[in-house]
Amino acid sequence: MTTGYSFSHKHILSIHHLSPDDIDFILTTADSFKEISSRTIKKVPTLRGRTIVNLFFEPSTRTRLSFEVAAKRMSADTFNISASTSSATKGETLIDTARNIAAMHPDIIIIRHAFSGAASMLSQHVDASVINAGDGTHEHPSQGLLDMMTVREHKQHLDGLKIAIIGDILHSRVAHSNILGFTKMGSRVFVYGPATLIPHGLEKLGAIVCASLDEAVIDADVVMTLRIQKERQNDPLFPSLREYAKKYGVTKDVVALARPDALVMHPGPINRGIELMADVADGPQSVILEQVTNGVAVRMALLYLVMGNS
Amino acid sequence: MLLKNGRIIDPVNDVDHVSDLLVVGGAIAPVGTAVPDDTRVLDVSGCWIVPGLIDMHVHLREPGEEYKEDIISGTLSAAAGGFTGVVCMPNTKPVNDSMSVTLFILDQARKGYARVYPVGAISKFSKGESLAEFGEMKDAGIVAVSDDGLPVVDSQLMRRALEYASDYGLTVISHSEEMSLARNGSMNEGVMSTRLGLKGIPAAAESIMVYREIALSEYTGKPIHIAHVSTAMATELIRSAKARGVRVTAETTPHYFTLTDGAVEGYNTNTKMNPPLRAEEDRQAIRTGLTDGTFDAIATDHAPHSPLEKEVEFDLAANGIIGLETSVPLSLELVREGVVSEKKFVELLSGNPARILNLPGGNLSAGMPADVTVINPDLEFEYHEEDVVSKSKNSPFLGWKLKGRAVLTMVDGKIMHNLLQ
Numbered sequence: 045m046t047t048g049y050s051f052s053h054k055h056i057l058s059i060h061h062l063s064p065d066d067i068d069f070i071l072t073t074a075d076s077f078k079e080i081s082s083r084t085i086k087k088v089p090t091l092r093g094r095t096i097v098n099l100f101f102e103p104s105t106r107t108r109l110s111f112e113v114a115a116k117r118m119s120a121d122t123f124n125i126s127a128s129t130s131s132a133t134k135g136e137t138l139i140d141t142a143r144n145i146a147a148m149h150p151d152i153i154i155i156r157h158a159f160s161g162a163a164s165m166l167s168q169h170v171d172a173s174v175i176n177a178g179d180g181t182h183e184h185p186s187q188g189l190l191d192m193m194t195v196r197e198h199k200q201h202l203d204g205l206k207i208a209i210i211g212d213i214l215h216s217r218v219a220h221s222n223i224l225g226f227t228k229m230g231s232r233v234f235v236y237g238p239a240t241l242i243p244h245g246l247e248k249l250g251a252i253v254c255a256s257l258d259e260a261v262i263d264a265d266v267v268m269t270l271r272i273q274k275e276r277q278n279d280p281l282f283p284s285l286r287e288y289a290k291k292y293g294v295t296k297d298v299v300a301l302a303r304p305d306a307l308v309m310h311p312g313p314i315n316r317g318i319e320l321m322a323d324v325a326d327g328p329q330s331v332i333l334e335q336v337t338n339g340v341a342v343r344m345a346l347l348y349l350v351m352g353n354s
Numbered sequence: 355m356l357l358k359n360g361r362i363i364d365p366v367n368d369v370d371h372v373s374d375l376l377v378v379g380g381a382i383a384p385v386g387t388a389v390p391d392d393t394r395v396l397d398v399s400g401c402w403i404v405p406g407l408i409d410m411h412v413h414l415r416e417p418g419e420e421y422k423e424d425i426i427s428g429t430l431s432a433a434a435g436g437f438t439g440v441v442c443m444p445n446t447k448p449v450n451d452s453m454s455v456t457l458f459i460l461d462q463a464r465k466g467y468a469r470v471y472p473v474g475a476i477s478k479f480s481k482g483e484s485l486a487e488f489g490e491m492k493d494a495g496i497v498a499v500s501d502d503g504l505p506v507v508d509s510q511l512m513r514r515a516l517e518y519a520s521d522y523g524l525t526v527i528s529h530s531e532e533m534s535l536a537r538n539g540s541m542n543e544g545v546m547s548t549r550l551g552l553k554g555i556p557a558a559a560e561s562i563m564v565y566r567e568i569a570l571s572e573y574t575g576k577p578i579h580i581a582h583v584s585t586a587m588a589t590e591l592i593r594s595a596k597a598r599g600v601r602v603t604a605e606t607t608p609h610y611f612t613l614t615d616g617a618v619e620g621y622n623t624n625t626k627m628n629p630p631l632r633a634e635e636d637r638q639a640i641r642t643g644l645t646d647g648t649f650d651a652i653a654t655d656h657a658p659h660s661p662l663e664k665e666v667e668f669d670l671a672a673n674g675i676i677g678l679e680t681s682v683p684l685s686l687e688l689v690r691e692g693v694v695s696e697k698k699f700v701e702l703l704s705g706n707p708a709r710i711l712n713l714p715g716g717n718l719s720a721g722m723p724a725d726v727t728v729i730n731p732d733l734e735f736e737y738h739e740e741d742v743v744s745k746s747k748n749s750p751f752l753g754w755k756l757k758g759r760a761v762l763t764m765v766d767g768k769i770m771h772n773l774l775q
Binding site: 060137138139157159160161162164165179180181182183217220224243244245246248249 | 543544545546547548549550551552553554556620621665666667668669670
């Protein structure tokens, strides 16, 4: 890390806005917080008296729970607000909602929203720190960070690794954060999926777009699959889930092309038998549940670090 | 009134020299006319005296959306920006698809601060199904037809529109967008849309429709005007069509030659418009098209929206920005950078719009009504929300330091805007 480094972000809106030093510092901080979750008394007083609002406009189980657990382990007071985006757009605007919540003086607002840019917009209208827990098809920075943490734990470093990301890159905010994050940390990110799900200009973000599944996966250190969103089936981006599973699904044979010590990852929730076969998801190379465990540590680190800069 | 010591730039009459311009009885006096004793004299040394500027693409929002803009506030904004005439698009509520709406607009405009030239709809309700009554609307005062805001999806209807419009000497103005390709997009498709996670509108959504319009114009032999061109490919299609004699004319806007999709960073909804801000290669191609004459006009696509439409999530925000008050300084930047000459600047903003739509004005010929704009090309100003004359403040140029400004706007010899004292 560069000498004289200090973490200077009030908000965590995207991986794009973080430097390699920032990412390194967050991951190192998360490593040190991980131990707290294995104690008998899983609580430290670090954020006592702080108010944290979970503002979720989209259904979420694991991310919301992960942030809530992280906040509670730091002794913060947490409040959950679930609002359906559709009713919000018919009635109160996001800015009005933000101003109302801001009037209650929270220290941190964690937002999940169906529209890209919602976290950025919120940060411009409140005094609190804002953490983006996923906005539209933009980014999901805490997921990217927990993925990097998990890989670094196993491989001790991120530079020079080959990361294969397979599936719906177009709609995946997780993929966007991971492509930016792993690339910043010196990994090479290979992506593959149906051409209809590979967004324009991806190479300019640093990804290597592959012509086949084999090309993406061969000798990879990490094989990450992405969730196919079944609700997008109305938009004819590929013919059927059946064909998707057959042509783009990650099977044991596919994983065999990667390095023997390759990690299998998935941001969850998994469509078993579609993008990822059950035997791979539950196999010895899978670190899917470690990702979840590390999610708490990364989010504790983020809450701690943004409070240090508020 | 006597405008003294200005640089008169009047390309139609091949004039570019420092001299005085005399206005008597609301008309431009012939050179050599004796100055009457009680004439008000304004020293405009260092300024340009040009034919009144004409913006051939604005949205005045009246009738129907007067909370965004009305004909009075819109023409006040025009005068403040140096425009003596504005061509207003028909996508009001109700749509200007009939004589009665046209007459209403012109009636309101009599109290306005600039001349208002209404455009009639191509199709009834701009629904793209059947032709609106061009003949009656022409009698009422429309200067062109367009379904602007929407493309004419049905190619047969567009062909009929070109043919029928020619019976009345009306130019058809095309909003060129292939909707099924542009569908639900909110910015240019490219690396920025991927990084920001916003749905993209490919450049091809414009060029596909521009080519259809060129093909229909070429086939029927009727004129077509392409509105708000934003891409390199569409520019090239228009250039090559012109070279083989197709009767196509085209406009672009200051935002397309000034900004790129990089401006969307931060999700400022005042960078959302349709067509969207494009890539740097497109911006460069637009500038080349201005230099080589592919573009006939600079228009603003002045599209006022209130915070109700703009202070929302980017995907939900309305398309469009205001532009009347920033067109002169942004277009003068082209002169300063050597993209266009002073003469060309005046042609793009005055003479050519008048020629394309057969409007009066666009020149300073003796005896013509005195529609005159005086520009101080060196006047610098910062553009802030509180300075905006338009009722709506949705400009991506707020906070910018701009250079060059209309300091006097005269319509029919009457002063509508004056920073000279």
